[in-house]
Amino acid sequence: MSEWNRKTLAKNSNFYPVILAGGRGTRFWPLSRKKRAKQLLALDGKQTMIQQTVGRLLPLASAKSFWIITNDDLRPAILKQLPKLPKAQVLAEPLGRNTAPAIGLAAFLLWREQPDAVIGMFPSDHVIADEKTYRSTIERGAEIAAGGENIVVLGIRPNRAETGYGYIEAGSGFGGDALRVRRFTEKPDAETAAAFVAAGNYFWNSGMFLWSARTLSNALREHLPKTAPILEEIAASFGTRKFAGTFRRLYPKCENISVDYAVLEPRSAKGEHAGNIFCLPADFGWNDLGSWTALHEHHTAKSSPAEGNLINGEGVFVLNAHGNYVHAPGKFVAVVGVSDLVVVETPDALLITTRQHAQDVGKVVKHLDQKKLHRLT
Amino acid sequence: MSEWNRKTLAKNSNFYPVILAGGRGTRFWPLSRKKRAKQLLALDGKQTMIQQTVGRLLPLASAKSFWIITNDDLRPAILKQLPKLPKAQVLAEPLGRNTAPAIGLAAFLLWREQPDAVIGMFPSDHVIADEKTYRSTIERGAEIAAGGENIVVLGIRPNRAETGYGYIEAGSGFGGDALRVRRFTEKPDAETAAAFVAAGNYFWNSGMFLWSARTLSNALREHLPKTAPILEEIAASFGTRKFAGTFRRLYPKCENISVDYAVLEPRSAKGEHAGNIFCLPADFGWNDLGSWTALHEHHTAKSSPAEGNLINGEGVFVLNAHGNYVHAPGKFVAVVGVSDLVVVETPDALLITTRQHAQDVGKVVKHLDQKKLHRLT
Numbered sequence: 001m002s003e004w005n006r007k008t009l010a011k012n013s014n015f016y017p018v019i020l021a022g023g024r025g026t027r028f029w030p031l032s033r034k035k036r037a038k039q040l041l042a043l044d045g046k047q048t049m050i051q052q053t054v055g056r057l058l059p060l061a062s063a064k065s066f067w068i069i070t071n072d073d074l075r076p077a078i079l080k081q082l083p084k085l086p087k088a089q090v091l092a093e094p095l096g097r098n099t100a101p102a103i104g105l106a107a108f109l110l111w112r113e114q115p116d117a118v119i120g121m122f123p124s125d126h127v128i129a130d131e132k133t134y135r136s137t138i139e140r141g142a143e144i145a146a147g148g149e150n151i152v153v154l155g156i157r158p159n160r161a162e163t164g165y166g167y168i169e170a171g172s173g174f175g176g177d178a179l180r181v182r183r184f185t186e187k188p189d190a191e192t193a194a195a196f197v198a199a200g201n202y203f204w205n206s207g208m209f210l211w212s213a214r215t216l217s218n219a220l221r222e223h224l225p226k227t228a229p230i231l232e233e234i235a236a237s238f239g240t241r242k243f244a245g246t247f248r249r250l251y252p253k254c255e256n257i258s259v260d261y262a263v264l265e266p267r268s269a270k271g272e273h274a275g276n277i278f279c280l281p282a283d284f285g286w287n288d289l290g291s292w293t294a295l296h297e298h299h300t301a302k303s304s305p306a307e308g309n310l311i312n313g314e315g316v317f318v319l320n321a322h323g324n325y326v327h328a329p330g331k332f333v334a335v336v337g338v339s340d341l342v343v344v345e346t347p348d349a350l351l352i353t354t355r356q357h358a359q360d361v362g363k364v365v366k367h368l369d370q371k372k373l374h375r376l377t
Numbered sequence: 378m379s380e381w382n383r384k385t386l387a388k389n390s391n392f393y394p395v396i397l398a399g400g401r402g403t404r405f406w407p408l409s410r411k412k413r414a415k416q417l418l419a420l421d422g423k424q425t426m427i428q429q430t431v432g433r434l435l436p437l438a439s440a441k442s443f444w445i446i447t448n449d450d451l452r453p454a455i456l457k458q459l460p461k462l463p464k465a466q467v468l469a470e471p472l473g474r475n476t477a478p479a480i481g482l483a484a485f486l487l488w489r490e491q492p493d494a495v496i497g498m499f500p501s502d503h504v505i506a507d508e509k510t511y512r513s514t515i516e517r518g519a520e521i522a523a524g525g526e527n528i529v530v531l532g533i534r535p536n537r538a539e540t541g542y543g544y545i546e547a548g549s550g551f552g553g554d555a556l557r558v559r560r561f562t563e564k565p566d567a568e569t570a571a572a573f574v575a576a577g578n579y580f581w582n583s584g585m586f587l588w589s590a591r592t593l594s595n596a597l598r599e600h601l602p603k604t605a606p607i608l609e610e611i612a613a614s615f616g617t618r619k620f621a622g623t624f625r626r627l628y629p630k631c632e633n634i635s636v637d638y639a640v641l642e643p644r645s646a647k648g649e650h651a652g653n654i655f656c657l658p659a660d661f662g663w664n665d666l667g668s669w670t671a672l673h674e675h676h677t678a679k680s681s682p683a684e685g686n687l688i689n690g691e692g693v694f695v696l697n698a699h700g701n702y703v704h705a706p707g708k709f710v711a712v713v714g715v716s717d718l719v720v721v722e723t724p725d726a727l728l729i730t731t732r733q734h735a736q737d738v739g740k741v742v743k744h745l746d747q748k749k750l751h752r753l754t
Contacts, residue, residue: 030711313727315753317744319737324729332726332753334407334741337734341715343727349709350690350722352701352729357714360696364711367694376692376709 014117015142016213017057018106021050021070021078021124022096026365027291027358030349031327034073034377039124040081043295049125051081056131057122060138067109068124069093069102088239094248100220100262101227101254103209107216108228108235115214118142121259123207127298129285138210141280144178145210148276149218151267152210153181155203155279156286161193164290164359166205166260169196170279171272181277184265203279205260206286219263227254292342293358296325309335323355349376391494392519393590394434395483398427398447398455398501399473403742404668404735407726408704411450411754416501417458420672426502428458433508434499437515444486445501446470446479465616471625477597477639478604478631480586484593485605485612492591495519498636500584504675506662515587518657521555522587525653526595528644529587530558532580532656533663538570541667541736543582543637546573547656548649558654561642580656582637583663596640604631669719670735673702686712700732726753 025038032038039050047055054066068090070078075092082090093102103121110117120138128134141152155168166186170179184205188196196202211219220228230250237246255262267275287298299310307322313333321335328345335341342358344351353361368377402415409415416427424432431443445467447455452469459467470479480498487494497515505511518529532545543563547556561582565573573579588596597605607627614623632639644652666672676687684699690710698712705722712718719735721728730738745754 030709314725315750317741319740320734326727326729328727330725331722332407332745332750334726334728334730334738336728336730336737336741338718338729338731341718341729343720343729345708345722345727348691348707349711350703350705350720351711351713352703352715352718352720353711353713354715357697360713361711363696364694364713368709373692373709 013061014114014146015061015120016065016067016106016110016117017054017061017120017122018067018069018103019050019053019122019124020099020102020207021068021074022093022102023123023125024365025125026362028295029361029365030344030346030351030376034374035077037074037125038289040074040077043289044127044298048081049127049289050078052127053122053124054082054085056128056134057120057138060135064089067091067106069106071096091247093251095252097251097254097256098258099207100224100257100259101231101251103216103259104220104224104227104231104254105234105251107211107213107220108231109238111213111217112235112238115212115217116146117213118145119211119213119216121207121209123288126206126286126288129287131284133284134282137280137282137284140176140178141210141278144175144278144280145212145215149215150211151215151219151264151275151277152178153264153277153279154206154208154210154282155179156206156282158197158202158204161190161197162204163187163190163193167193167196168203168205168279170201170203170281174278177281179279179281180272181268181275181279182272184260184268203281206282206288208282209259209264216263219267223263223266224255224257227257230254291358292325292344292353292361293355296342296355311335325355390438391491391523392438392497393442393444393483393487393494394431394438394497394499395444395446395480396427396430396499396501397476397479397584398445398451399470399479400500400502401742402502403739405672406738406742407721407723407728407753411751412454414451414502415666417451417454420666421504421675425458426504426666427455429504430499430501431459431462433505433511434497434515437512441466444468444483446483448473468624470628472629474628474631474633475635476584477601477634477636478608478628480593480636481597481601481604481608481631482611482628484588484590484597485608486615488590488594489612489615492589492594493523494590495522496588496590496593498584498586500665502666503583504662504664504666506664508661510661511659514657514659514661515585517553517555518587518655521552521655521657522589522592526592527588528592528596528641528652528654529555530641530654530656531583531585531587531659532556533583533659535574535579535581538567538574539581540564540567540570544570544573545580545582545656547578547580547658551655554658556656556658557649558645558652558656559649560645561637580658583659585659586636586641593640596644600640600643601632601634604634607631668735669702669721669730669738670732673719673732688712702732 025032028038042048063084072092145152169183171182237243309324311326313328313331315332317334320337323340326343340355342353402409405415419425440461449469522529546560548559614620686701688703690705690708692709694711697714700717703720717732719730
């Protein structure tokens with residue numbers, strides 16, 4: 001346990017959540033739109049996904065410690081949904097460049113002020129059932145991240161041979177539940193995924209990472225030598241009148257690359273002891289709600305509705321129907337003799353698909369983009 | 378050919394169409410409502426079903442010869458849709474009493490003025506593909522009906538073993554295409570229906586009849602001795618200030634019975650030669666559009682849409698989907714990986730069912746009636 005400095009995170013500590021909120025979430029069309037992406041929707045409860053993300057981290061960090069990386073389409077709605085966060089720390093990328101430049105910019109911004117700051121990188125659109133365990137896991141991760149050149153990734157114990165996620169291969173133990181990371185693996189085929197799950201030492205890559213500003217800055221300088229200086233230059237202008245222009249002009253020159261691919265995979269290739277990457281198995285009821293189907297499963301697991309029908313409407317009549325997800329707020333909904341459908345209605349659009357085909361919903365948005373039907377995207 | 382007086386019908390002849398428009402058409406919910414029943418909907422083309430019914434008969438009878446029997450819920454809309462018809466001849470039953478009292482009232486009203494008037498009884502919600510043949514069939518029927526005590530029914534040549542219709546068993550020929558009627562049969566079971574279709578001398582009962590005012594009045598006096606005097610008393614008050622009150626007070630006392638059951642079945646029991654009932658095989662592309670499924674089939678037969686998808690919306694995206702009927706005017710509709718569905722959207726309701734289950738849509742309305750959700754019925 002000597003590798004890291006045991007202490008408990010508290011408000012005004014050096015823990016800085018950086019929330020990545022630039023995604024579009026097209027698989028929740030027609031509810032999700034360019035200016036109302038998945039993270040801005042209340043898909044689970046009354047708060048939106050990003051409000052929940054911030055809310056469950058607030059016991060660990062004061063509002064002024066949060067950074068959000070988003071885009072111009074979403075920034076106004078985010079400011080509205082999160083009025084207590086510092087406006088200047090809600091940054092709109094002039095162009096989406098994947099996660100490495102986004103988290104990298106936050107790293108250089110924080111490194112200038114507090115090289116020892118522990119940065120937690122969080123997606124903005126996941127649900128967490130057990131927030132208490134979630135926070136204690138992050139506290140443990142922050143302790144590990146505060147020491148040396150350590151990188152911590154939260155790994156989700158897989159309960160199915162999912163081919164849509166990246167996997168983490170864990171090696172030897174490292175104090176408490178932490179495990180050394182042997183390898184990151186991109187989305188596997190079905191056979192490989194099944195073997196991973198059977199092996200027992202593979203975890204889903206949750207996209208949640210912890211590292212110090214120093215560790216991440218140094219890693220970026222090493223692994224992205226062209227992009228790191230650009231990000232440093234942008235960070236250096238922060239707080240000045242030049243910032244907006246510099247950001248807009250330079251950021252698009254960054255490489256378009258994920259932090260997994262840029263930093264984690266090459267780092268893990270150094271070997272499980274040299275890489276200094278640690279996986280914390282995360283048993284806090286994580287769900288990334290990747291599609292209408294995932295949302296349906298999440299809600300039915302929570303509420304066990306009759307015949308598995310989840311119907312959001314103003315009154316319902318069900319006859320010989322089961323396993324359906326219907327979103328039609330304000331309407332009386334009648335489902336007769338249908339099963340496993342997903343039907344979502346908005347004032348300007350109607351989606352009719354099945355739970356099995358819900359992952360194809362992104363193709364609708366692709367079609368709308370191609371046809372330049374912008375009012376619908 | 379001596380049994381009837383050959384002449385061609387023309388405007389201002391003694392042909393009087395009586396259109397029964399009191400039905401509710403619950404199987405077209407959520408589009409059909411109490412005040413907007415099926416016959417008031419434009420399910421096929423720009424005109425409503427009742428407008429089409431009147432329009433295709435106008436070459437045979439002047440507007441002032443039409444009578445419409447409906448109810449209080451529908452009368453205002455009918456007057457609006459058919460402004461050229463005499464308002465006084467659009468009668469609202471105080472209570473639905475099935476077809477015998479409805480057509481009977483028309484018979485006594487016309488009998489008082491013109492006992493030789495030929496009455497044609499027509500449902501208000503069917504489609505006819507070949508209007509020219511339709512009219513020439515009616516002209517031939519009117520000729521037969523003008524003679525003696527003859528009753529004419531238009532029979533549809535069955536193209537499937539439908540169990541939802543009544544059947545007419547035809548006997549010997551009687552001039553031209555006309556056949557003597559041997560028997561009326563209520564809705565048969567599937568086996569019987571198949572035998573009827575195979576036999577070749579069975580026709581669907583179209584609900585379209587022709588008879589003189591005298592013939593029908595006499596038949597009602599004979600077969601409905603309690604109801605006939607009530608209808609005569611109501612008819613006698615027509616044109617006076619007492620009519621509305623008399624109609625409202627007496628009509629509910631009529632027997633609740635169909636003209637088929639009250640008159641045609643007992644009459645046909647007299648034998649095919651004594652009954653004087655004649656069937657005219659009707660080959661004019663008749664369809665009663667009994668359900669969303671029937672409407673889908675009717676439209677796909679006419680327009681052969683890609684993959685059998687009939688989608689009424691503002692823009693469409695189809696992927697791995699076929700045989701669907703979607704009504705969502707003004708909305709962009711995306712159908713992904715679904716087949717043979719019926720989805721109908723209105724401002725306050727959403728129906729999701731299959732072509733196979735569309736006949737169960739009436740059960741939704743029954744449920745809404747029971748729950749007293751009147752705004753939805």
